[in-house]
Amino acid sequence: MASFPEILGALAPYEWQPLVTLVVGGALVLFLRGLAAGTRPGGWRVAAFLLGLALMYAVTQTRYDYYAQYVFFIHRLQHLVLHHVAAVLIALANPLPVLAAGMPAGLRERVIRPLWRARPVQWVYRTLQFPPVAALLFVGLIYFWLIPSIHFDAMLSRDLYALMNWSMAIDGILFWWLALDPRAPGPGHYSVGFGKRCLMLAAVAFPQIVLGAYIVFADSDIYQIYDVCGRPWPISASTDQTIGGALTWIPSAMMSVLGVVIVLAFWHRHERGAEGRRARTAPASAAST
């Protein structure tokens, strides 16, 4: 059994990043305030949001981060959580209404809402959330940080390392929010048709499979940085690389499949809702003719 100081040590950040604590803590406070203000998002949405937030925090601000800095496959698992799993949970929780309700009204109405509606902000948001751009960014970031020379610098420089993890988390939330928004396109908000989202999810799966397979089947040591920086235990470079490649390949592609299933369920529910609305209005229009 681990002793109490050992457990505390494992929960303490390896390298404390105040910005992560601030953003995760801030989101948690806003969310709890939103619940207290009377929003009722449903139990599973609350659970999904809290779990997603906790996972993001755990992989960056506990002892886990130490292993992620020195073992390639643990780093890949970290990005799988930031860019896929936790981001999916947060997007599925659809937390924006709760977070908005948790904000002080003055801040929300006088600062956040006008800022959000400002034309440049909307332009940037809609550009990033244009499906081809979103798909390219999603896959592009994975490829970019895995270019051996870029990966080398990211693991060596503290600032670049932080930037890498922030970029994965933010892009993950943006991408999965675009893919898993329960609303169909409509006036007053930006969202994309369900069919396009399925295509987008399929499109990002293949490049991830190709990259993962390339890493798994590579003959040589692609990521020298782990030799340079030493390992927390004597794991061989090739074993580490193979597991890391498999994590880049299989679970990431599975997340696309899962995403498509969820989108199809939304789509189905939306069509049923539309049929219901037609059925309700049909007799009235029939009577008028």
Added chain:
Amino acid sequence: MREMRTAAVTAMLALLLVACTSGDWRTKDISGMMPELAFNLTNENGQSVTAEDYRGKVTLLFFGYTFCPDVCPVTLARLSRILGKLDEDARRDVQVLFVSVDPRRDTPERLRAYTSAFGKDFIGLTGTQDQLKALNKRYRVTYGYGEPDENGNYVVSHSGAVFVFNRAGEARLLVRDSDPVEAVLADLRRIIESG
């Protein structure tokens, strides 16, 4: 969130630009990326020392252990060969700090015997686990121990690169095994000349 996103993209492009324009070193330039040399360790005579005691010379820092079967002797022998190609004056300005991350087996006496085999400018250092962890973390490297076999021998995983500091103790270069000898030599001469 959105602002951060654009800020991140801008920062990334800026970094790329920097990476493309400052590439005239032939080994890996780490200026500004790593902090200046600082540590509390024990020397080959069992005395406590700090980085201050080693200022004034160009310093090559390497982590390892004396029972190391391959990486350490190969790297130290290569450094010894490279330093041998410098002229007399330049050589006097360079020292190699070999920090053992296996203090349980590497006593000061053992370290002294080991480093003297590579040259008189090779200095062995070690310390407590806390001291070693602090120094490793400072340069974003780590180490760890394998399971001991029936004779009690175990493998130690450790950083495989050499960190180069100028006379003021500022981090300058990272030298890898894959860097050609001429490249290392050219960069070392440049640092020695620039003072």
